Amino acid sequence: GPLRIVVLVVAVGLTWIIVSILLGGPGDGFPRIQHLFTSPESSVTAEPRARKYKCGLPQPCPEEHLAFRMVSGAANVIGPKICLEDKMLMSSVKDNVGRGLNIALVNGERSLSFSDAGVSGELIEARAFDMWAGDVNNLLKFIRPLHEGTLVFVASYDDPATKMNEETRKLFSELGSRNAKELAFRDSWVFVGAKGVQNKSPFEQHVKNSKHTNKYEGWPEALEMEGCIPRRSVAG
Secondary structure (H helix, E strand, C coil), rough: HHHHHHHHHHHHHHHHCCCCCCCCCCHHHHHHHHCCCCCCCCCCCCCCCCCCHHHHHCCCCCCCCCEHHHHHCCCCEEEEEEEEEEEEEEECCCCCCCCCEEEEEEEEEECCCCCCCCCCCEEEEEEEECCCCCCCHHHHHCCCCCCEEEEEEEEEEEECCCCHHHHHHHHHHHHHCCEEEEECCCCCCEEEECCCCCCCCCCEEECCCCCCCCCEECECCCCEEEEEEEEEEEEE
């Protein structure tokens, strides 16, 4: 009898000591217990996420440059996107894209006069032109009267070229395109040009529609392009 009592007292004492060690003071017991079951790997501080800049670019653009990112349509399912200076100019969410050519006109000049109302990077107009069943004259009326310095963002969706004629291809070539002359049925195309450029634009991608290389059944892969466009300064 007395031996059992001694053993019981010792057992209770040991239990109290162990619980005290685990729980510590009031309110800090759970962290101590959690720490015992935490592996060294999980205690390492998570790496910070890579910072994204305007339009999701991995690096910021230099001063006096406009940040842009654009994606062509994927087959005839996912619409294109055009982002400039962290503003979405065209997308399915904005409900202003469609089959054919999706074009955003932007003021690409930086006025040296405060009296000029135009702001560099300001959207002038955005429209979609059906190049399968639409009227190409609507597109021609849109791009013929462009003012010098106007930036032209173009993203294809489904079919960008069936209704294209020689004048259309010539106008896009004058805006700096290398590929407009060979653009064909269901090609993927993204392009940034400008009225009055002297050289070909460095911002252009083109993938031919080919059953041997198409990513989708009947369509090539979607194209994604991003970069920094220098502003053009003009006297007011």
